[in-house]
Amino acid sequence: MPDVDALIKPLIEFRRDIHAHPELAYKEVSTARKVAEALASAGLKVTTGVGKTGVVASLKVGNGTRSIGLRADMDALPIQEETGLPYASCHDGVFHGCGHDGHTTMLLGAAQYLAKTQQFNGTVHFIFQPAEEGQAGAKAMIDDGLFERFPCDRVYALHNWPDLPAGTIATRPGPIMAAADKFSIRVQGKGGHAAAPHQTPDAILAASELVTQLHTIVSRRIAPTSTAVLSVTQIAGGSSHNVLPGSVSLTGTVRTFDPAVQNAVEKAIRQVIQGVALATGTSISLDYNRYYPATINHESAALRALEVAAGVGNAQLAPEPAFTSEDFAFMLQACEGAYIWLGQGTEQPTIPLHHPHYDFNDDVLATGIRLLVALAEDYLSEKEDRTE
Ligand SMILES: [Zn+2]
Numbered sequence: 001m002p003d004v005d006a007l008i009k010p011l012i013e014f015r016r017d018i019h020a021h022p023e024l025a026y027k028e029v030s031t032a033r034k035v036a037e038a039l040a041s042a043g044l045k046v047t048t049g050v051g052k053t054g055v056v057a058s059l060k061v062g063n064g065t066r067s068i069g070l071r072a073d074m075d076a077l078p079i080q081e082e083t084g085l086p087y088a089s090c091h092d093g094v095f096h097g098c099g100h101d102g103h104t105t106m107l108l109g110a111a112q113y114l115a116k117t118q119q120f121n122g123t124v125h126f127i128f129q130p131a132e133e134g135q136a137g138a139k140a141m142i143d144d145g146l147f148e149r150f151p152c153d154r155v156y157a158l159h160n161w162p163d164l165p166a167g168t169i170a171t172r173p174g175p176i177m178a179a180a181d182k183f184s185i186r187v188q189g190k191g192g193h194a195a196a197p198h199q200t201p202d203a204i205l206a207a208s209e210l211v212t213q214l215h216t217i218v219s220r221r222i223a224p225t226s227t228a229v230l231s232v233t234q235i236a237g238g239s240s241h242n243v244l245p246g247s248v249s250l251t252g253t254v255r256t257f258d259p260a261v262q263n264a265v266e267k268a269i270r271q272v273i274q275g276v277a278l279a280t281g282t283s284i285s286l287d288y289n290r291y292y293p294a295t296i297n298h299e300s301a302a303l304r305a306l307e308v309a310a311g312v313g314n315a316q317l318a319p320e321p322a323f324t325s326e327d328f329a330f331m332l333q334a335c336e337g338a339y340i341w342l343g344q345g346t347e348q349p350t351i352p353l354h355h356p357h358y359d360f361n362d363d364v365l366a367t368g369i370r371l372l373v374a375l376a377e378d379y380l381s382e383k384e385d386r387t388e
Pocket residue numbers: 097098133353354
């Protein structure tokens with residue numbers, strides 16, 4: 001097992017410095033600079049500005065032709081931190097509430113370790129991406145030629161997972177995170193006096209009908225053996241007790257794992273909108289945005305990761321995927337690989353991701369670094385007779 005203990009103390013300081021100075025999507029300028037400087041001083045070849053603020057460091061050892069990509073995300077969330085920690089965010093309303101400070105630090109630690117020990121034959125690309133939180137930084141890097149400029153035969157990413165005990169490593173073949181779609185609906189009536197409802201199509205009544213009808217889609221149009229979530233999360237309209245508003249807007253999200261189910265839900269939303277518009281005399285428009293696809297692990301990469309993980313920590317086959325989403329999905333569409341959860345729960349009940357009291361658990365830094373190192377050393381081992 002890789003001995004990474006000597007690296008940990010300065011890495012905890014690095015993690016807490018990043019935590020104290022969080023940056024939002026595509027604004028990870030000082031984070032990227034700190035990462036690039038640390039990688040360069042470890043002797044790696046560093047490329048900055050990939051996908052706006054992304055950083056890639058490459059390490060080639062020997063004459064092996066295989067290459068592996070290891071990815072971390074660097075961005076923070078627009079949340080006000082409430083941890084009260086001595087290294088809490090110095091930036092009002094910006095917070096590392098998803099542990100990307102920990103991911104960045106673990107990947108840096110793996111780079112430092114591999115640069116020093118060089119026990120592999122081939123190339124490792126350390127990919128530090130911007131804008132995972134809803135702004136598709138992974139796609140921005142791919143569109144900027146990530147896999148042409150830094151070809152990878154396999155790619156892995158870790159995400160800390162508060163629901164699993166600290167040190168547990170879990171993944172699964174096939175879907176692990178959901179596709180995330182956003183719908184925005186605008187119901188247009190005419191507006192008028194509340195005492196004369198017969199003179200205007202009622203946008204509030206139509207919106208209410210829509211909320212009810214939309215929630216029948218998963219239960220009545222999708223097979224019980226399939227899975228999907230549809231939630232209406234925002235509804236806005238009206239400003240007075242005696243005025244029927246001219247318009248009402250609704251927003252929500254759809255989560256699925258199977259593209260056929262995703263297509264069926266979108267189609268049903270369009271049909272419901274047509275029907276409600278006809279029945280209420282309103283006109284209803286829809287903006288439907290499929291912003292992240294489902295994260296689908298490649299079977300051989302996921303199973304191999306579990307074997308490697310068994311030598312590092314408590315490896316578990318994850319029994320089911322999560323309905324949250326992840327833009328590493330784009331990398332897995334372009335390259336074989338897998339997304340892996342690293343348990344970091346310390347207490348019951350655990351504090352979830354995106355909660356104002358969340359903090360990455362530094363006790364799992366070493367396990368995460370060992371896993372990243374072991375994945376690279378395994379994939380780039382010189383044994384050509386590996387069966388996988
Ligand atoms: Zn997040």
